[in-house]
Amino acid sequence: MITYALRRLLLLGPVLLVVATVAWLAVFVLPGDPARLLAGQTADPEVIARVRADWGLDAPPWVQYGQYLSRLAHLDLGRSYVDRRPVTTILLEHLPASLVLAISAVTLALLMGLVCGTLAALHRGTWIDATVLGGSLLGLSTPVFWLGLMLVLALASSRGLGWFPVSGYGPVGAPSFHLAGLPIRLPSPANLILPALTLALVSAGSLARMTRSAILDVLRQDYIRAARGRGLSAWRVLGRHALRNALIPVVTFAGLDLAALVGGAIATESVFAWPGLGKIVVRAIHARDLPLVEGSILAMTTGFVLVTLLVDLSYGWIDPRTRTH
Amino acid sequence: MPRARASTSLSMPAAVLTAAPTGAARAAGSVSLRVGAILVALVLGMALIADWVTPYRYDEIVTSRAEIPPTSPDSRHWLGTDALGRDLLTRVVHGARISLEVGLGGEFIAVLLGMIMGCLAGWRGGWVDAACMRLVDVVLAFPVPLVVLAVVAAVPDAGSLPLIGRLPHPGIALISLMLGLVGWAPITRLVRAQIMAARSTAYTEAARALGAGDLRVLWHHLLPNCLSPVLVAATLGIAGNMLAEAWLSFLGLGARPPLPSWGSMILQGQGQLTLHPLVCVVPGLALALTVLGFNLLGDGLRDRLDPRLAGSTRPGPEVP
Numbered sequence: 001m002i003t004y005a006l007r008r009l010l011l012l013g014p015v016l017l018v019v020a021t022v023a024w025l026a027v028f029v030l031p032g033d034p035a036r037l038l039a040g041q042t043a044d045p046e047v048i049a050r051v052r053a054d055w056g057l058d059a060p061p062w063v064q065y066g067q068y069l070s071r072l073a074h075l076d077l078g079r080s081y082v083d084r085r086p087v088t089t090i091l092l093e094h095l096p097a098s099l100v101l102a103i104s105a106v107t108l109a110l111l112m113g114l115v116c117g118t119l120a121a122l123h124r125g126t127w128i129d130a131t132v133l134g135g136s137l138l139g140l141s142t143p144v145f146w147l148g149l150m151l152v153l154a155l156a157s158s159r160g161l162g163w164f165p166v167s168g169y170g171p172v173g174a175p176s177f178h179l180a181g182l183p184i185r186l187p188s189p190a191n192l193i194l195p196a197l198t199l200a201l202v203s204a205g206s207l208a209r210m211t212r213s214a215i216l217d218v219l220r221q222d223y224i225r226a227a228r229g230r231g232l233s234a235w236r237v238l239g240r241h242a243l244r245n246a247l248i249p250v251v252t253f254a255g256l257d258l259a260a261l262v263g264g265a266i267a268t269e270s271v272f273a274w275p276g277l278g279k280i281v282v283r284a285i286h287a288r289d290l291p292l293v294e295g296s297i298l299a300m301t302t303g304f305v306l307v308t309l310l311v312d313l314s315y316g317w318i319d320p321r322t323r324t325h
Numbered sequence: 326m327p328r329a330r331a332s333t334s335l336s337m338p339a340a341v342l343t344a345a346p347t348g349a350a351r352a353a354g355s356v357s358l359r360v361g362a363i364l365v366a367l368v369l370g371m372a373l374i375a376d377w378v379t380p381y382r383y384d385e386i387v388t389s390r391a392e393i394p395p396t397s398p399d400s401r402h403w404l405g406t407d408a409l410g411r412d413l414l415t416r417v418v419h420g421a422r423i424s425l426e427v428g429l430g431g432e433f434i435a436v437l438l439g440m441i442m443g444c445l446a447g448w449r450g451g452w453v454d455a456a457c458m459r460l461v462d463v464v465l466a467f468p469v470p471l472v473v474l475a476v477v478a479a480v481p482d483a484g485s486l487p488l489i490g491r492l493p494h495p496g497i498a499l500i501s502l503m504l505g506l507v508g509w510a511p512i513t514r515l516v517r518a519q520i521m522a523a524r525s526t527a528y529t530e531a532a533r534a535l536g537a538g539d540l541r542v543l544w545h546h547l548l549p550n551c552l553s554p555v556l557v558a559a560t561l562g563i564a565g566n567m568l569a570e571a572w573l574s575f576l577g578l579g580a581r582p583p584l585p586s587w588g589s590m591i592l593q594g595q596g597q598l599t600l601h602p603l604v605c606v607v608p609g610l611a612l613a614l615t616v617l618g619f620n621l622l623g624d625g626l627r628d629r630l631d632p633r634l635a636g637s638t639r640p641g642p643e644v645p
Contacts, residue, residue, distance in 0.1 A: 015466050022475040137624075141617035143568055145575045146591055146609030149598060153606075157599045263470030267572055271595075282576050285478045293478045297471050304468040 005313055012305050019301045024068050024294060038081055077295035082287050087295035091277065095299075096184045097169060098276030102265060104192060105199035112204040114250070117211025118243070124216065132208055139205025144264040148198035148271040156194060164194050167273040195272040199264050203257055207250065214246035221245075258311075262304055358625025364618025372421040381412040383419040384583035395601040407604050408593055416585040417611050423586045424615060426494065427501050427570035428563040434505025436512055436559050440551070443516025444543055447524065457513065464510040473569065476503050477578045496581050500573060504566045515558055519551040553630035560623035564616045571612050587612040 035052035036043070043051075052058045056067060071078065077087035120132035156164040170188030177184055218224065219242055227237045266278035273279070277296055284292035371378070381387050387402065388394045388410035395413075398405040404413035446457035476499075480486065483495035492498045523529060524547065532542050573579030574588030582589065587608040594605030 011462065011466050014463055018463075019467070019472065019475060022472070022479060025479050137617065137620060138613075141564065141620050142613045143571050143575070143588070143591075143609065143616075145572065145588075146605075146613065149591065149595060149605055150609070153598055153602055159599050159602065259468045259470060262468050263569075263572055266470065266474075267575060270576060281474060282578070285474065285578060288481075290478075293475075297475050297478075301468055301471050304471065305466060308466070 005309070009309065012302075012309070015305055016298065016302060020069070020072060020294070020298055021065075024065060072298070077298070078291035080284075080289050080292045082284075082289045082292070087291050090280065090292065091295060091299050092182055094275055094277050094280050096182075097187065097274060098265065098269070098278065100187060100192065101195055101199065101268070101274060101276060102261070104196040105265070105268075106203070106261070108196055108200035109203035109207055112200065113207025114211050116204070117208040117250075118215060118238075120208065120212040121215035121219070122238075129212075132212065136205035136208045139201050140209075142202070143267075144198060144202045145267040145271050147201060148195070148268055151194050151198055152271070165191050167191075167271070169273075169275050191272075195268050195274055198271070199261070199268045202264050203261060206257060206260075210250050211246065214248075214250055215242055218242045218246045258304060258308060262300065354625055354628030356625075357621040358629060361618050361621030361623070361625050364614055365622050368421050368425065368615045368618060371418050372425050375418045375422055378418045379412055379415040381415045383416045383585045384411065385415075386410045387412050395597055395604050397601070398603070404607055405601065405603055407590070408597060411583075413604060413607060416590060417587070417607050419585040420587040420590065420608060420611060421615070423494070423497060423580055423584060424567045424570065424612065426497055427504065428567040428619070430498070430501035431504030431508060431566040431569075432559050432562045434502060435508030435562060436555060438505065438509035439512025440516055440548070440555070442509065442513040443551070444520060444548070446513065447517040447520025448539070448543060448547070450521075454517070457517070461510040461513050464507060467507065469507050469569075470572070472507060473500075473503055473573065474578070477573065494580075494584065496579065497570070497584070497586075500570055500579060501566070504569055508562055508566070512555060512558055512562075515554050516551045519554065520547050523547045523550045553626075557623050557627045557630065560619055560626060564619035564623070567612065567616055567619070 035048050035055065035057050038055065039048045039051040049058075056064065059067070068078075075088065077091070079086055080090060083090075116132045116136070120129045123129050152160075152166055154160040156162065156166045165188075168191055169185075170191040176186065224237060224241055227241050228234075232240075265276070266282065268274065269276045269278035270282055277300055281293065281296040281300070283289075284296060386409060388396055388406050392406075392410070394406045394410035395408050396402065396406045396410070402412050402414065404417065407413050407416065442457050442461075446454040480499060483499040484490045486495065486499065489495050489498045489502065520543075529542060529546050532546050537545070570579055570586065571588030571591070574586040575592045577589070577592060580586030580589050590608035591605055591612075594601070594603075594608070598605050
C-alpha cells in the first residue's frame with residue numbers, strides 16, 4: 001500500500017512537468033508578441049523593448065524555461081498580463097467558488113448514484129431498473145453544458161418556471177468569512193442549486209450504473225448467502241456486507257471519473273457565469289493571458305492528481321484487505 | 326463461465342436476489358443494439374446527404390434585410406434561422422459531419438496506436454511490456470480536458486501547423502489528433518490483456534509449431550481475438566470524442582466560425598435561450614441523440630460479442 005502510494009506520488013512529478021511544459025510552450029508558439037500584448041498595440045518600439053526586458057521576455061527560450069521552472073518550484077506563477085496581479089492571488093480568489101461547486105456536485109452525485117443504483121439492483125428486471133438504466137444512459141450521453149442550459153430554460157428562465165436565478169454567484173453582500181487570510185464568500189443557495197445539479201447529473205448516471213452492477217456482483221457471493229443463513233436481516237446484509245463491498249469499485253470509478261468532472265465543471269461554470277477556476281482558465285485563453293493560462297491549468301492538474309491519489313488511498317480505508325498489499 | 330445465478334435462491338424482500346429474467350435482459354441488449362444502430366445510421370446518412378437536405382449552404386445568410394435574425398420557423402426555414410440569419414436546419418445537418426469527423430478520426434488514431442502498443446507489450450513482454458505500461462500509466466494520469474485546453478491555448482491557429490494546416494478543417498483535425506493521442510491508453514490495456522491470454526493457447530502454439538512467424542501469428546491468430554473488445558471500446562470512444570469536441574467548441578476553443586459544430590451552435594444560441602430556444606435546443610438534441618446512439622451501439626455490441634463481460638453486469642445472450 002505504501003509503495004503503491006509512493007509510486008503514485010512519483011508519477012505526480014512527470015505529469016506536472018509535462019503539463020507545465022505544454023502550458024509554457026504557449027508563449028513561443030503563439031503568433032502574437034507577448035511584449036506587444038503587454039505594452040499595447042500602439043506602443044513605441046522603445047516601450048515594447050523595455051516591457052520585454054522588464055518581463056524577462058528577451059532571454060533565450062531555454063533560459064526563460066529554466067526561470068519558469070525555478071519560479072514554479074517556489075510556487076510563483078508569475079503575474080497576469082491583463083490585470084497585472086500575481087496569478088497565485090487570482091487563483092486563490094476563485095478557488096473557493098470552484099470548491100463549493102465541486103463538493104456540492106460530488107455529494108449530490110454520490111447520493112443520487114448510490115440510491116438509484118441500489119434501488120435498480122434490488123429491483124432488477126423491473127421498471128425501476130429499466131428507468132435507472134435508461135436515465136443513466138441519457139445522463140452519460142447528454143453534454144453537460146447543454147443540460148445546464150436546458151435546466152435554465154425549464155427552471156430559471158422567464159419562459160420556464162422561473163424558480164432559480166439564471167446565473168451568477170448571488171448578491172455581493174452574502175455571508176463571507178476569512179480562512180487563512182483569504183476572504184471566502186459563499187454562494188447563495190438558490191444560485192448554487194442549478195450548477196450543482198447540472199454537474200451532478202452527469203456523474204450520477206455512471207455512478208448509478210456502477211453501483212448497480214457492483215451490488216449485483218456482491219449479492220451473488222457466498223458470504224451473502226452465509227450472512228442470510230446466519231439469520232441476519234435483509235437490510236443488515238445489504239448495509240454491512242453488500243454495500244460496503246460494492247463501494248470499492250464504485251469509489252475506484254468515482255476516481256476515474258474525475259477527469260469528466262473537471263471538464264464538466266469548466267463547462268458548467270461557463271454556462272452559469274460561476275466565478276471559479278474554470279471560468280478563469282477559459283477567459284484567460286481567450287484573452288491570451290498566458291501566465292494565467294499556465295497557472296490555472298497547472299493548479300487544476302495538481303489538484304486533479306492529488307485527489308486521484310487520495311481516492312486511491314481511500315481503498316485501504318474502505319477495504320482493509322488491500323492494506324497489507 | 327458459470328452463470329452466477331446459482332446463489333440467488335435466497336428470499337429477500339422486494340425481489341432482492343432473485344435472478345432477473347435472462348430473456349428480458351437479453352431483449353434489452355438487442356433493443357439497445359437495434360436502437361443504437363438506427364440512430365448511428367441516421368447520423369451517418371445525415372452527414373452523407375448534408376449538401377442536398379436543404380437548398381442552402383451552412384454559411385449562407387438567408388434572411389432578408391427586413392428580417393431580424395434569429396427568425397422563427399416558417400415554410401422556407403423549418404427550424405428558423407440562427408442569430409446571423411443562417412438556416413438552422415442546414416447547420417444542424419452539416420454539424421453531423423464535424424461531429425463524425427472528430428469522433429471517427431480521433432478514435433481511428435487511438436485504436437491504431439492502442440493496437441500497436443498493446444501488441445508490442447503483450448507479445449514481447451519483459452521490459453517492452455513494462456515500458457509500455459508505465460507510459461499508459463502516465464497518459465491515464467493526465468486530466469484529459471486540461472491537457473486539451475493547454476494544447477488549444479498553445480496552438481490558437483491550427484492552420485499555421487505543418488501537415489494539419491493543409492487539411493480542410495485544421496482546427497478539427499488538431500482536436501481529433503489530440504483526442505487520439507490521449508485515447509490510446511485504455512485500448513492498449515485491452516489489446517495487451519487479450520494478446521497475453523491468447524499467446525499461450527494451444528492454437529497459437531500449433532501455429533508456431535507449423536512454422537508461422539511472429540507477425541503471422543499476431544495477425545492471423547491473436548489480433549482477431551482482440552477485435553470484439555476493441556470494437557466495443559472504440560464505439561464508446563467515438564461518443565466520448567464527439568462530446569469532447571462539442572465541449573471545446575462550446576467554450577469557443579474548438580471549431581472556428583463559420584463551421585457548424587453543434588457545440589459552437591449551442592454557444593451562439595445561449596444568448597437567445599429565452600427568446601429563441603430552438604437555436605440552442607436543436608443542436609444539443611442532435612448531439613445528445615448521436616452520442617446516445619453510439620453509446621447504445623457499444624453497449625449492445627458488448628452484450629452480443631462478449632458474453633463474459635456482459636455476464637459480470639447483466640446476463641447477456643449466449644453466443645454460439
